[in-house]
Amino acid sequence: MTIRLTTAERKRQIIDEAIKIIHKKGYSALSIRNLAKSVGISEPAIYRHFASKEDIILGILDRILEFGNILKDNLKKVKGTKEKIRRLIFLQIEFLERYPQMTSIIFSDDIFQPDKRINDKLQAIFDNRHSLLNMIINQAREEGEVIDIETEDLGNVIFGYLHLIVFKWRRSNFKFSLMEKSEKLIELIYKIIFI
Numbered sequence: 001m002t003i004r005l006t007t008a009e010r011k012r013q014i015i016d017e018a019i020k021i022i023h024k025k026g027y028s029a030l031s032i033r034n035l036a037k038s039v040g041i042s043e044p045a046i047y048r049h050f051a052s053k054e055d056i057i058l059g060i061l062d063r064i065l066e067f068g069n070i071l072k073d074n075l076k077k078v079k080g081t082k083e084k085i086r087r088l089i090f091l092q093i094e095f096l097e098r099y100p101q102m103t104s105i106i107f108s109d110d111i112f113q114p115d116k117r118i119n120d121k122l123q124a125i126f127d128n129r130h131s132l133l134n135m136i137i138n139q140a141r142e143e144g145e146v147i148d149i150e151t152e153d154l155g156n157v158i159f160g161y162l163h164l165i166v167f168k169w170r171r172s173n174f175k176f177s178l179m180e181k182s183e184k185l186i187e188l189i190y191k192i193i194f195i
Helices: 007-025 032-039 043-049 053-076 081-098 102-106 116-142 151-171 178-193
Strands: none
Touching: 007 032, 007 043, 007 053, 007 102, 032 043, 053 081, 053 102, 053 116, 081 102, 081 116, 081 151, 081 178, 102 151, 116 151, 151 178
């Protein structure tokens, strides 16, 4: 007897399988046919939930945006700018260590080229993360805790280095502890930007 999934459960299953396909074989391997086969449903069943391959990608990006909201809520509870930066980095690292296949989405140029909606949503994800970090840096600046360099430049240094660590982790096939590397990043950030 087959268990019937709710619409929300089926959509989540389709998105999960799409992420797996992109992670294992790349974006070009993601087709409605391959996805339907992987999920174990018909192609028309996929189309009942998503109008196109691009809509599936938007669903994946929505999941990343949802995490951004969780991140923002979590940071509201944290006291002190140093601890907020630490928490911001750790929560993102924790998310990626739990879902390493998401790095295939984040680092895939193929996904973001053709569709303006996808590019806009990806930009919103990056803008949300940067505005969150910039807000923390500005708070630290008001408290006289950071060096006199533009907030956006400090944010770019932090996220640029974080991006590089995640990229190297992905290229190594996830062979080292991302959390350990992020500890070193945080120590470096404290030495470089905090007075």
